[in-house]
Amino acid sequence: MADQDVRTTTGPGPSGIPSLRWDDPPEGPVLVLLDQTRLPAEEMELVCTDVPGLVLAIQKLAVRGAPLLGIAGAYGVALAAARGYDVDEAAALLAGARPTAVNLAYGVRLAAGAYRAVAEKGGSAAEAGAAALAAAKELHRADAEASARMARHGLTLLDELLPGGSHRILTHCNTGRLVSGGEGTAFAVALAAHRAGHLRRLWVDETRPLLQGSRLTAYEAAGSGMAYSLLSDNAAGSLFAAGEVDAVLIGADRIAADGSVANKVGSYPLAVLAKYHHVPFIVVAPVTTVDLETPDGAAIEVEQRPGQEVTELTVPQAAGGGWGSGSGLPVAPLGTQAYNPAFDVTPPELVTAIVTEEGVLSPVTGGGLRELCARSRQVTIS
8 A cells, every 4th residue: 555645845936855855753764755746836745654655656756857766766675674564575666666767776776785685694674674775875875976976077068069158058857956866967067057157048848748847947947046948849949940059958767778868758859959950969867877788779668658648737736636647627638549658769879978977978889888887886787
């Protein structure tokens, strides 16, 4: 049985509430999430006391974004151990909650491996659980550090590609602190440019079908005092044609061994537009998002989401749930079939550079990715 509780905090407006935190109240440990389906209308914490509750939160996108999913998965294993549930069963449930973002399975493996290492040496359940929790906390810390390093590398690259500052950056989906243990991936680079006085404008795609750009990226940009403008996804082409885009910055949910990049659906058309208009197309992601076990883009499993996310429009604060909960107003005739992939795949030849905490890869090649992973202390190839 999925067990969740809801705590209303403040809102609207960014308040600095962590996207995810471990808490240990007298009644037992919990994982507390900032419910992203409620944003930007209200900031509400979702309290998960068991793994089925966390899996449900992952599936309904209350917690999302590749790096943060990895952290959530690791904490989920620790939660199962602390609550006395079967860790192997919990790990399987968590790893299968969303198929495309490789970080989720990575975080689960990391914490479950720490648990088993202690258990197999004769350690108690409490000791094994403590090891899983320590692994989750270390992953959380390391992701925050990786975020800061990606921001530095990304800003250096932008300034090299676009000397003189005054960058006009187009971004897609949401890649800030809501997806990370730190300040994010692609958004962290834009934020670094803003702080350096090099950002002229952040163009924010609304990002259909769940409007994660307008609901979440605009929320973060407003809270950071950035100059930003929101546009519908199908308006991006006119921006390129008008010469109003200097670079595209996106995140990634999985990077295959050949450099193909899976990201929120709508990323691939931006890459095609960028190539035609000679605009750098830059992917920002931690090395943990690189999956050398997936040979190419065709081998990436693309999650198909419910059609109602396209055929209905949900008001986040409506009774019964947040965005995409099925409680919305119909915007298509009853019975309409919808095509709703969560991601698309961009081939490496359309990617100018991949920015990671270990540095910048350009051109993007399979050999370069392997070298990058070999340098990283964070990557484990299973």
